[in-house]
């Protein structure tokens with residue numbers, strides 16, 4: 001972010017503070033996250049109560065985690081565990097999860113920003129109005145090394161629940177018996193302002209064990225970007241005027257898995273190949289192959305390709321290794337930089353490797369500054385997963401005003417974490433595997 005946009009961010013921050021003052025009467029009181037009963041096995045005290053998020057959803061699944069706030073990366077979630085109704089104890093999923101960068105290159109080649117490390121993403125944490133955390137709890141966040149001392153404590157972290165629609169539906173043996181469940185999610189989110197944009201960083205913890213992470217860009221288009229005179233923009237004023245310069249938002253997530261409490265994990269890639277009918281078969285065939293990703297990898301999404309991280313230690317009650325599958329959302333991959341050329345990077349854990357581009361810590365001479373440089377042949381024992389989801393933003397008239405949220409992100413979905421559907425009703429609990 002150039003200096004000019006920095007100053008606009010600061011100006012707007014003061015405004016936001018005034019608005020927040022009006023909402024200051026809103027308490028961080030009883031929402032579902034606070035009100036829910038403290039159920040049986042107490043989680044390990046990995047953090048103090050103020051930094052703990054624990055939510056038992058109405059469908060019986062409990063999510064537990066700790067949160068903290070990083071001055072550049074913003075919200076960091078740690079020690080994330082999942083306990084579906086039939087599990088006696090929490091299953092650890094992630095040791096750490098957070099954003100790894102938001103890279104914003106403009107189509108005219110004149111500007112390129114690393115929003116987390118250069119543009120004050122973490123510093124731009126916004127106060128939330130009570131109405132934007134419906135039914136939930138807004139926690140106060142201390143922003144480390146706050147540039148603006150009056151903005152050190154921000155009512156900026158919402159935890160709440162939301163209905164998801166059908167978790168499943170199945171017609172029973174008789175016409176009047178329908179097994180159906182309406183899914184419920186825990187949502188955890190912050191809003192961070194960068195220049196004229198506001199990014200919603202949303203984490204959705206589903207009662208079926210899926211974690212969906214999205215960044216939503218909203219706020220307003222930067223007025224100084226209305227200058228695309230070289231055919232690289234879209235007119236958003238009246239007639240052939242006010243061409244907003246097109247740009248990309250390449251968002252990285254950094255996921256440090258800790259399945260079953262162990263940092264040791266394996267990565268697998270699956271590919272399927274469909275062939276024409278042959279050998280007297282009436283239909284095409286499909287062969288799926290597994291490739292063990294033994295060493296660090298810069299991976300590219302492809303039709304019928306997927307990856308999973310497999311626990312080296314934990315098994316479910318069927319004796320199958322627990323794993324989480326990576327399910328990227330739609331992505332417009334930006335080939336302009338080495339670190340944006342690939343959809344996913346699996347790197348061996350190195351605590352110095354913190355940001356997908358413009359890595360801030362000094363990791364010593366010759367240590368690359370971006371994630372693509374860290375893929376250098378190391379054996380994966382403790383894999384860190386970096387997922388790159390790009391959005392090419394060609395503005396449209398509807399982007400004024402305010403700009404509607406445009407979302408981008410991914411899910412990680414449990415694969416063999418439980419032996420059956422984690423929300424299986426008691427009547428169907430014996431239906432595991434073949435049945436007559």
Ligand SMILES: [Cu+2]
Pocket residue numbers: 217247249393
């Ligand atoms: Cu944009």
